[in-house]
Amino acid sequence: MKLNPVARKRLQRFKEIRRGYWSAIILAALFVLSLGAELIANQRALLVIYEGQWYFPTYGGILPGETFDLGYRYETNYKDLKLKLESSGKGTVIMPPIPYGPLETDLSVGDFPPHAPSLATAHYLGTDTSGRDVLARIIYGFRIALLFSLLLLFFNYLVGVSIGCMMGFWGGAFDLVFQRLIEIWSNIPFLYVIMIVASIVQPGFWTLVAIMVFFGWTSITWYMRTATYKEAARDYVMAARAIGASNTRIVFKHILPNSVSTLITFVPFSVAGGITSLTALDYLGFGLPPPTPSWGELLKQGTENLDALWMVLSVVGAMTLVLMLVTYIGEAIREAFDPRKFSYYD
Structure with a gap:
């Protein structure tokens, strides 16, 4: 896809801000890895070679123990299978780097969790x-939190940008009605709901x-309304109206492209807000149902069991890393899309 000159300059400027650029690469890499979390942390084997047959339990379905002559009909214990095949020489089992799933419990008689970190x-x-x-639950919890925040960002922007653009473009009674509605909506206590x-x-x-x-779309609406008011008064919009351009063309070809610098600078901070909101709700017990892997739920366990300090440090460390990367990306985007440096009129 060919970029216009201003977009190329913005991208080049973003790459020049090394801290933000590398933060974006690291965060993208972490997200891609989390999408394949089953290959990193899982109680199922990645590959089982038994009597010349190859099995892929991770994505190939649950294999019963009788498949490997273990004498039981439920899902195979692949850690046990690995020991048996290695001792008998009948095959090979390759486990993920973290051989535990996020919901798997590792319990033994007379030994009570939580257990300290151990190689x-x-x-x-x-x-x-x-x-x-804990590490498996942090990885899966990161995937859930980031997907949650990205979906939240998409729908908030879809609703907020649409309504804000209509408020700024049409004005009049439509603008006044939605101003009052947003003021009322913003004062509803979200946590009580x-x-x-x-x-x-x-x-x-x-x-x-x-x-x-339902309650989060209002924040971006004000910014989009202001940006639309400003762009609608520009000379190039007046010229487009004069030559008979439709309202749809004016909005999508002129107003929205020139408002992108305002909108995109809020994206990283909206992602960070979505992650912290979900973590806070899980910590308070109003978030995702157990036993869903969750940073907030781990943090709550850690604060209630201060002897298990590794749980608190693990979650706080993961959140600090992710939010720091998002903040650096946001700073770089804000600098790259600074309208005082580059502007675009179509």
């Missing part, structure tokens, strides 16, 4: 109070997205 047991960040691997919903139904992923979009 011997491959619990690199220890276990939580239920014996589940979550508490009421949680008392009626167990909030799920899509339920939380819907509730947060």
